[in-house]
Amino acid sequence: MKALRIVLGDQLSRDISALDGIEAGDVVLMMEVAEETTYVGHHKQKLVLFLAAMRHFAEELRDKGHEVDYIRLTDAGNTGDFTGEVKRAVARHKPDQLVGTEPGEWRVARAMEGWDKVLDVEVEIRPDTRFFASHQRFADWARGRKSWRMEHFYREMRRETGLLMQGDEPAGGDWNYDGDNRKPWPRRKPVPHRRRFRPDDITREVIDLVADRFPDNIGGLDHFDWPVTRHEALAALRDFIETALPGFGDYQDAMKTGAPFLNHSLLSPALNLGLLSPREVCARAEQAWQDGHAPLNAVEGFIRQILGWREYVRGVYWAKMPGYAAADALDADRPLPAFYWTGKTDMACLAHVIGDTIDHAYSHHIQRLMITGNFALLAGIRPREIERWYLEVYADALEWVEMPNTLGMAVFADGGLMASKPYAASGSYISKMSDFCTGCSYDVKKKTGEGACPFNALYWAFLDRNRKHLKGNPRLAMPYRTLDGWDADRREGYAAAARHFLDGLD
Numbered sequence: 001m002k003a004l005r006i007v008l009g010d011q012l013s014r015d016i017s018a019l020d021g022i023e024a025g026d027v028v029l030m031m032e033v034a035e036e037t038t039y040v041g042h043h044k045q046k047l048v049l050f051l052a053a054m055r056h057f058a059e060e061l062r063d064k065g066h067e068v069d070y071i072r073l074t075d076a077g078n079t080g081d082f083t084g085e086v087k088r089a090v091a092r093h094k095p096d097q098l099v100g101t102e103p104g105e106w107r108v109a110r111a112m113e114g115w116d117k118v119l120d121v122e123v124e125i126r127p128d129t130r131f132f133a134s135h136q137r138f139a140d141w142a143r144g145r146k147s148w149r150m151e152h153f154y155r156e157m158r159r160e161t162g163l164l165m166q167g168d169e170p171a172g173g174d175w176n177y178d179g180d181n182r183k184p185w186p187r188r189k190p191v192p193h194r195r196r197f198r199p200d201d202i203t204r205e206v207i208d209l210v211a212d213r214f215p216d217n218i219g220g221l222d223h224f225d226w227p228v229t230r231h232e233a234l235a236a237l238r239d240f241i242e243t244a245l246p247g248f249g250d251y252q253d254a255m256k257t258g259a260p261f262l263n264h265s266l267l268s269p270a271l272n273l274g275l276l277s278p279r280e281v282c283a284r285a286e287q288a289w290q291d292g293h294a295p296l297n298a299v300e301g302f303i304r305q306i307l308g309w310r311e312y313v314r315g316v317y318w319a320k321m322p323g324y325a326a327a328d329a330l331d332a333d334r335p336l337p338a339f340y341w342t343g344k345t346d347m348a349c350l351a352h353v354i355g356d357t358i359d360h361a362y363s364h365h366i367q368r369l370m371i372t373g374n375f376a377l378l379a380g381i382r383p384r385e386i387e388r389w390y391l392e393v394y395a396d397a398l399e400w401v402e403m404p405n406t407l408g409m410a411v412f413a414d415g416g417l418m419a420s421k422p423y424a425a426s427g428s429y430i431s432k433m434s435d436f437c438t439g440c441s442y443d444v445k446k447k448t449g450e451g452a453c454p455f456n457a458l459y460w461a462f463l464d465r466n467r468k469h470l471k472g473n474p475r476l477a478m479p480y481r482t483l484d485g486w487d488a489d490r491r492e493g494y495a496a497a498a499r500h501f502l503d504g505l506d
């Protein structure tokens with residue numbers, strides 16, 4: 001029985017279920033289609049990453065002796081969408097069967113659901129077994145729970161996988177070492193040097209294609225140095241374990257001017273494309289702890305991001321789509337400010353994080369959550385606009401992981417399904433965790449008036465404005481007590497300063 005086996009752009013794993021049982025005579029179909037490159041205006045480096053990694057993966061499969069039918073974006077007759085290309089491939093190869101793996105994004109899943117009706121061939125879509133938890137596993141965990149806290153899910157995953165477990169107990173006695181993982185970057189501490197990857201001929205050809213076809217998309221291509229093959233991704237993993245994992249925990253939340261990477265792994269693009277498996281990444285980190293190379297707070301912190309957060313947000317996405325995309329619990333209605341696309345703002349924290357994003361299609365978690373996300377939350381930016389921004393600008397951005405992080409964690413648009421309180425912070429948090437404020441034209445200590453840090457008034461005005469949504473939240477009892485202890489003039493002072501600042505943005 002001849003099968004047409006479909007491998008999508010984020011399924012670049014040799015053990016992807018679509019390739020299980022592949023036989024001589026089967027054809028692997030890989031497709032570059034216009035719809036995928038344009039459904040949002042992806043950062044130029046994100047486009048290069050996906051297309052270059054796909055082309056390398058096709059070569060790897062050919063080297064292993066498989067027949068690959070690879071459709072390029074520029075091929076004559078390319079219909080521009082998956083369904084059109086699959087139809088054409090069925091006509092070309094006349095397979096008995098079409099085999100695929102469930103896609104990561106809801107939009108693609110809906111398109112694939114119709115294939116058995118429009119194609120005159122048996123269609124088998126298999127589960128994506130690269131994750132620790134299947135959709136069913138997450139649904140079983142979530143059923144009957146009032147709140148879906150990541151920490152509870154994560155503990156079950158630890159027990160189930162045995163990662164960092166000593167019998168029934170967590171390694172070291174605690175499930176979570178987050179309390180140790182909040183150090184700012186010491187002023188004179190050197191930043192670890194990280195291994196990056198020079199584009200080869202295949203990648204350079206893609207860089208030229210993207211520069212030519214997508215000249216107006218955000219981002220530059222001069223710095224493109226992401227791993228695009230399995231071999232490079234393994235080198236990036238090795239480099240992280242050796243140079244950055246030991247300090248990952250301590251400096252997980254730290255931010256520093258001109259140093260977007262610090263001790264972060266930079267592995268999300270490779271993980272999301274399938275060049276690395278979450279299982280091997282967690283196993284390597286655990287081994288580093290067992291070998292005495294990295295401390296437990298670093299390794300637990302790192303494994304929690306992958307075994308906990310990554311699996312959990314995927315579960316939330318698939319359990320809640322499609323309605324989740326429209327979440328707007330705080331009725332936020334301000335358009336996204338233009339500086340999100342240029343980095344041109346007097347607020348040094350935002351200018352640095354957005355500038356690094358434009359240069360590298362990357363910023364680390366706390367920069368996304370507590371700088372660009374926090375500002376969007378406090379300013380009341382429309383959830384859908386800020387959500388699309390994250391999807392466009394990061395190399396690792398796939399909707400299943402980006403959307404819950406944005407709507408649930410950054411802007412509290414799901415009303416607390418994921419986060420027990422909004423991640424709202426004034427300038428003092430940013431000042432504590434970064435050196436951004438020292439080079440800023442605003443004064444972080446000043447609350448209102450000329451030159452005051454905008455995050456300060458925005459923070460109090462946010463709480464005041466959202467009383468009806470947030471006042472009953474026990475985790476916000478303290479700031480609301482402070483706010484309620486002020487007289488009406490003082491409260492109005494903050495509200496007016498915030499209004500004045502936001503009006504200036506428009």
Ligand SMILES: Cc1cc2nc3c(=O)[nH]c(=O)nc-3n(C[C@H](O)[C@H](O)[C@H](O)COP(=O)(O)OP(=O)(O)OC[C@H]3O[C@@H](n4cnc5c(N)ncnc54)[C@H](O)[C@@H]3O)c2cc1C
Nearest residue numbers: 264265266267268305309310364365368396397398402405
């Ligand atoms: C608003 C917002 C949007 C985000 N959008 C994306 C996105 O589109 N794609 C994406 O992969 N991550 C996203 N994240 C999560 C996180 O910021 C990135 O995974 C991380 O910054 C990637 O860099 P790293 O590989 O150096 O991560 P590290 O800090 O080294 O973490 C290790 C790995 O853990 C995983 N991870 C860490 N935090 C999370 C998280 N909150 N959710 C899911 N996985 C996590 C990633 O696979 C990451 O590679 C977003 C976070 C926020 C707050």
Ligand code: SF4
Nearest residue numbers: 347349427437440453
């Ligand atoms: S002073 Fe305010 S705006 Fe400036 S960098 Fe600090 S937190 Fe950001």
